[in-house]
Amino acid sequence: MTRTETISEYERERLENIRQNQEMLKSLNLASEPVIQATKVVHKGRAKPRATRRGKENKQSNDSDKEKADDSDASNSNNNNDEDNDDDSDYGSSGKTKRRTKIAVATRRSKRLRGESALEGITEIEKEAVETGDFSGLLQTGEERFGQTADTIKVSGHYGGWVEPGVMERLGIRSNATEAWESEGGGKFSFKDPLGTGKKISKKMAGGQSVAKYVASKLLRKNPNSYFYRHTEPGVEQWTGDWTDEERLVFLDIARRFGCGDKWGLFSTYIPHRVGYQCSNYYRQYVIPAGWIIDDNYRIDSAGNAVYVGNHRRSAR
Numbered sequence: 001m002t003r004t005e006t007i008s009e010y011e012r013e014r015l016e017n018i019r020q021n022q023e024m025l026k027s028l029n030l031a032s033e034p035v036i037q038a039t040k041v042v043h044k045g046r047a048k049p050r051a052t053r054r055g056k057e058n059k060q061s062n063d064s065d066k067e068k069a070d071d072s073d074a075s076n077s078n079n080n081n082d083e084d085n086d087d088d089s090d091y092g093s094s095g096k097t098k099r100r101t102k103i104a105v106a107t108r109r110s111k112r113l114r115g116e117s118a119l120e121g122i123t124e125i126e127k128e129a130v131e132t133g134d135f136s137g138l139l140q141t142g143e144e145r146f147g148q149t150a151d152t153i154k155v156s157g158h159y160g161g162w163v164e165p166g167v168m169e170r171l172g173i174r175s176n177a178t179e180a181w182e183s184e185g186g187g188k189f190s191f192k193d194p195l196g197t198g199k200k201i202s203k204k205m206a207g208g209q210s211v212a213k214y215v216a217s218k219l220l221r222k223n224p225n226s227y228f229y230r231h232t233e234p235g236v237e238q239w240t241g242d243w244t245d246e247e248r249l250v251f252l253d254i255a256r257r258f259g260c261g262d263k264w265g266l267f268s269t270y271i272p273h274r275v276g277y278q279c280s281n282y283y284r285q286y287v288i289p290a291g292w293i294i295d296d297n298y299r300i301d302s303a304g305n306a307v308y309v310g311n312h313r314r315s316a317r
Contacts, residue, residue, distance in 0.1 A: 021085030139299035146291030157297040157310055163224050165268040167233055171222050184222035229265035229276030239273040247271055255293055
């Protein structure tokens, strides 16, 4: 392949960190020695010392509440998932020496910290890329990765269809985007005024409702692509579990007939119970990495993940 692709800064730093860790392990001679995580102190056969009395007797508690991580979509915080430290706490002076019963050798999740070979985390081509600074070889086209046969589905990254005919008839949606937009009041579209009413949309909605989902809910007949990106057909349940093989086959059939890669709201009307963003995620996380569809807007990295290299400007309608 032409060595013109560039790898992300994150991937570059990851590979460099792996290389530095390998050198550190060698210098510390940890390749064959176990790593001791912590020494635990165990109290047996005695009660916890009483708290110090100052003036009046106050009972002090050594237990503290733990904060719960906010896992809502609105929270973008980075939460650490480190295991709790269960070492015994100090309860004040007892006049007795604590007995050390044993040294606990923990099993490290990380192969590097367990002393196992860190080379398993980096391939030869990645090592070469770090040494030479040329990361272009880490990205492959779908054809380079999987080859191409007569049955291979190849797309340009664009969907050329419209709303599924049955859905269009049931909901009274016009036959194309221009007619749909104009028949529902028209107006000039912009991201600040996606409804085309001439009024900007407030960034805050009552009850914490998603602005994007609220706007989409108003565009069923005016901008079906926007509506179906976040909503199913009215009255149809949205599924959130794993995709079935039947859904996969429908997805591939629609891609073969109309292409795919954008306008996922329209695309999803052919797959009941799924919305546009689910189709987009499925495409990027499963379809492209599996080689079911070849799309030159994507490359496959050394870990088998899809990397978007195309034009990020997408049509909103």
